[in-house]
Structures are given as structure tokens and as C-alpha cells.
């Protein structure tokens with residue numbers, strides 16, 4: 001029985017233990033209504049039966065309690081989505097950037113933009129939860145737009161320069177279906193004077209194979225000049241067999257595979273096949289979740305340079321921290337030039 005974090009129980013199907021309580025939560029598809037029931041471990045141990053249905057009085061109490069739980073869970077989710085929407089409109093969702101490095105040279109060649117949000121009580125909400133909430137409540141396009149605009153504001157200079165620096169953003173299946181993604185990207189990039197080739201689009205694996213709409217959207221993104229990358233590769237629907245049908249530029253190998261390096265895990269056996277297939281199909285490989293030198297070394301020396309992302313190279317950080325981290329490396333001179341470089345060096349030296 002998994003031990004759950006207390007936040008996890010109310011908004012997704014889950015079964016597990018929180019402290020000395022056993023929980024089961026059932027959520028209705030296409031809705032944010034969830035029902036949770038729980039009982040203490042002691043009750044289970046002593047009586048060897050579930051709290052529900054002990055007798056009719058207790059049943060009525062539990063029933064009333066469940067109704068209240070449904071009500072509060074609905075209210076909580078509703079107010080959460082309102083808070084999120086407000087935060088997006090007020091630009092209170094912030095963006096951190098995680099470096100992506102060339103494993104041969106150690107140079108930061110890309111970064112991934114990752115959204116962060118604290119609710120109105122100041123609690124950081126897991127991005128996977130608030131991204132899904134924005135998707136389900138129909139305003140994911142507002143979040144994606146905020147990410148794109150923030151990226152262009154923070155890294156416009158580096159992305160306009162002659163350098164080899166690129167930025168990755170995440171989009172959801174809902175963005176691909178919505179029809180607003182392409183015009184929004186076109187307008188934002190044109191206004192910022194940044195070429196589409198400098199902004200890569202990460203799409204989670206599960207969403208890429210589902211429908212022809214998604215495949216058509218991927219084609220449009222590539223035709224417009226964006227690099228399209230399959231995120232969390234190896235965890236979703238696309239097995240190796242799908243790889244050659246996916247018309248994309250890169251795969252991001254999920255961190256579950258990276259974590260298996262140096263262990264006996266079964267997943268490790270698949271890794272050489274993924275790498276060989278990517279090589280055959282001329283796909284760029286990005287490896288997620290690199291935390292140790294040993295994991296980085298596993299991917300070094302490949303014919304086509306592999307890119308790496310993970311805590312070994314840097315956790316997600318503020319834009320200025322990433323720019324200053326990059327400027328400390330001598331070859332960064334290529335990324336900025338002239339006045340921009342002078343200004344940036346001044347900012348970074350005052351930060352040390």
C-alpha cells in the first residue's frame with residue numbers, strides 16, 4: 001500500500017496510506033468530482049472489515065460525511081482553478097529554466113521552460129496537477145501563452161543572436177487540439193523577432209499517437225520551423241515500433257530509464273534499443289533526469305551527440321541564474337555579443 005502525500009488524495013484516483021488512515025479516492029472521468037473514503041488502520045486490524053456498512057447509524061454518518069467530502073472536494077477544485085486562472089492573468093505563474101547540455105562538450109545548448117505556481121495560501125502546487133487542471137477547465141492556452149511570452153522576454157536576446165542556444169516549452173494534447181497554438185506562436189515570435197527554429201515544442205508521448213488531429217498539429221509545427229520533441233519517451237503509448245511513424249525531431253528519454261543505470265532494472269535492457277533506433281532514424285536524443293556522473297558517462301561517446309538534462313547540470317532556476325551560469329563559461333561569448341554581453345557581464349558580476 002503506497003504512502004500518499006496528503007495533497008494527493010482528493011484529486012485523483014488513488015488508494016493508499018496517509019499516516020494511520022487508509023484512503024481510497026475515485027474520480028469521475030471528464031469531471032473534477034472525486035469521492036474519498038477512509039478508515040483507520042487500527043479499525044481494519046481489529047475488525048478486519050471496512051468502516052462503511054458496520055451498522056445503519058454509522059452508515060448514515062459515513063454517508064453524510066461522504067457527501068460533505070464530495071462537496072468540499074468540488075469547492076476546493078473549483079476555487080483552485082479560479083485561483084490559477086487569476087494567477088495566470090496577473091502573471092503570477094513564474095517560469096524556471098533547466099539547462100540542457102551537450103554531453104560531449106558540457107556546453108548548455110538549450111533550456112526547458114517549466115512553470116511554477118503558488119496558490120493564494122502560498123503553497124506550491126505540483127505543475128502536473130495545475131497543468132491538468134488548466135487543461136480540464138479549458139484555459140491551458142492561457143498558460144501556454146504566458147509561458148511563451150515569458151520565455152521571449154527572458155531569453156529574447158539569446159534567442160535572436162547568432163548563437164546555438166534554443167529553448168524548449170511544453171504543450172499538452174489540448175493545446176494541439178485547440179487551434180490557437182499556431183497563431184499564438186506565430187504572432188509572439190514575429191513580434192519578438194525570434195525564428196521558430198529556436199523554440200522547440202515538447203509533447204508528452206501519450207498525446208502524440210492518439211489522433212490524426214494531433215499528428216496534423218505536429219506536422220504544422222514542424223512545417224512552421226519548430227523542432228518537435230517527444231517528452232517522457234518510453235512511458236506512454238509509443239513503443240519502439242511507433243518511433244518510425246512519429247514524425248518528430250527528437251525524443252526525450254524518460255528519467256525512469258536514467259534511474260535504472262547501474263541497477264539490474266528491466267527498463268535498462270530497452271535503453272540500447274531506443275538509442276540504436278533513434279540513431280537509425282536520425283532523431284536527436286535528450287536524456288532526462290541525469291543526476292550522477294555515472295549516468296552521464298553511459299551516454300557519452302555516441303556517434304550522434306546526446307544531450308542531457310538533470311540535477312547534475314542544474315535544477316530548474318530563474319532566468320538570470322541560468323544566463324549567469326552560462327556566461328561564466330568562456331564559450332558563451334558566442335551567445336551574446338556587443339552591448340548585450342557587456343550589460344550581462346555587469347549584471348552577473350554584481351550578483352556574485
Ligand code: C2E
Pocket residue numbers: 098113114115116127128131147170171172202204231232255288289290291309310311312316
Ligand atoms: P517534464 O516536461 O518531463 O519536465 C521534467 C521534469 O523533471 C521537471 O519536473 C523537472 O524539474 C524534473 N527533473 C529534471 N531533472 C531531474 C532530475 O535530475 N531528477 C529528478 N528526479 N527530476 C528531474 P516539474 O518541473 O515538476 O514538471 C513536471 C511536469 O509538469 C513536466 O514534466 C511537464 O510535463 C509539466 N509541466 C511543467 N511546466 C509546464 C508548462 O509550462 N506547460 C505544460 N504543458 N506542462 C508543464
Ligand code: MG
Pocket residue numbers: 112170202231
Ligand atoms: Mg518537458
Ligand code: MG
Pocket residue numbers: 231232252254288
Ligand atoms: Mg519529461
